[in-house]
Amino acid sequence: MKLKWLFLALSLICLLVLVPATALAVSVWDLGGQVWYDxxxxxxxxxxxxxxxxxxxxxxxxxxxxGSSVDNDTTDANGFYLFPNLAGVGYYCxxxxxxxxxxxxxxQ
Structure with a gap:
């Protein structure tokens, strides 16, 4: 039986948030993508x-x-998921x- 493949596409969208000149710039990321039938x-x-x-x-x-997950999502009708406003430092899995x-x- 030929296996069917499911492809996960991940995309990172990095947003830079600027704060007043007396403070440092804070990096905020959105992590999202789409799950589709390949x-x-x-x-x-x-x-x-x-x-x-x-x-x-x-x-x-x-x-x-x-460990424990810090957030979760379910793909929508078109297969999209999104985790907005993540700290722009460290690792995410x-x-x-x-x-x-x-x-x-x-x-892939």
Missing amino acids: TNQNGTQEAGEPGVSGVYVDLFPNSDCT LEFSNIPVGWVITP
Whole structure:
């Protein structure tokens, strides 16, 4: 049986927040992306490859997804998820669950 592939796209959007001249600039990040069916298994989302709704995404404040998550989201009808206003320092790790049965996450 040919395995179906599920591709996770992550994107980081870095926003710089400026404060009064007497204070330091504070970096704030949004971390988000889209989960979609990669029907041709090439690791790139193309026309006709729909998003996947209902996938759970947990955010951890480290690089290996250990300990307790600090936030969570569920992909919307188009497969998008977002964690806004994160501190722009340190590491974050995302853990995906509630993946449709028979599907796998690609490493790309």
